[in-house]
Amino acid sequence: MFEAIFVAYALSASPSPMPAASPSPTPLREIGRVRSRALCTTLRENVAPTLAKLIEGDARIVAGRSTFVKMGKDHVLKDDGHLELDRIALGATVHNLARSIIAADTLLADAKRFPAKPQTDDERDAAKMKRQLQAVVDDQKLALNLFSDLLETDLRAQMRHDLPDGIGRATAVQPAVDANADATREDGLFGHTVYDRFAAEAGRYQDRIAKVEFIASDAVHVALADCRSPSPPPGP
Numbered sequence: 001m002f003e004a005i006f007v008a009y010a011l012s013a014s015p016s017p018m019p020a021a022s023p024s025p026t027p028l029r030e031i032g033r034v035r036s037r038a039l040c041t042t043l044r045e046n047v048a049p050t051l052a053k054l055i056e057g058d059a060r061i062v063a064g065r066s067t068f069v070k071m072g073k074d075h076v077l078k079d080d081g082h083l084e085l086d087r088i089a090l091g092a093t094v095h096n097l098a099r100s101i102i103a104a105d106t107l108l109a110d111a112k113r114f115p116a117k118p119q120t121d122d123e124r125d126a127a128k129m130k131r132q133l134q135a136v137v138d139d140q141k142l143a144l145n146l147f148s149d150l151l152e153t154d155l156r157a158q159m160r161h162d163l164p165d166g167i168g169r170a171t172a173v174q175p176a177v178d179a180n181a182d183a184t185r186e187d188g189l190f191g192h193t194v195y196d197r198f199a200a201e202a203g204r205y206q207d208r209i210a211k212v213e214f215i216a217s218d219a220v221h222v223a224l225a226d227c228r229s230p231s232p233p234p235g236p
Contacts, residue, residue, distance in 0.1 A: 039227065042122075047129060047223075053100045054213070061202065068090075070086055072195035076193065104133070
């Protein structure tokens with residue numbers, strides 16, 4: 001995964017600190033060679049925080065996949081107590097992942113930083129980064145849907161299991177849940193439960209997200225290098 005790359009970019013998004021003022025007067029035009037442009041402001045104010053939220057999202061997806069694996073083991077062991085704790089953990093993952101995604105979406109929806117019709121080179125570069133970062137967010141949304149779908153399916157199956165015979169059994173669960181073969185119909189072998197199948201699917205989402213993150217990281221790297229390069233010396 002590319003969390004370390006995103007962290008490095010986020011930490012370098014702010015301009016380098018200014019050197020201490022010299023006792024002797026310094027011409028104003030010589031102060032601050034690090035470029036201060038619209039794109040650099042966008043990197044600092046929108047892109048770096050977006051990267052932080054995407055890193056959070058990656059961590060949530062890793063946690064969700066691990067929970068799937070644990071749920072599979074607890075199901076085979078018929079450990080209902082730990083399965084209930086697993087559901088709580090998965091619910092927390094869904095909630096926290098959704099919050100990270102909403103925050104990233106909000107940052108990328110800033111019309112001031114990412115104009116709908118870019119006119120300048122800086123605005124076009126910002127629009128390119130937005131497209132590529134939005135692709136990461138959109139793939140994280142797919143992983144979120146996977147987690148929330150299993151959680152809802154599992155809770156519905158548990159509801160049906162807990163209902164007394166003849167009370168609401170026909171309507172407690174959507175037909176789609178039956179089609180998904182809930183955990184009570186698995187063969188009871190380690191690594192072969194419905195939870196393990198969802199864990200494998202989460203792994204495929206992780207691979208897909210890593211690919212779009214790699215593409216996005218390249219665009220961010222180019223923009224950061226440009227913003228941190230010294231400005232040309234002023235003319236005479």
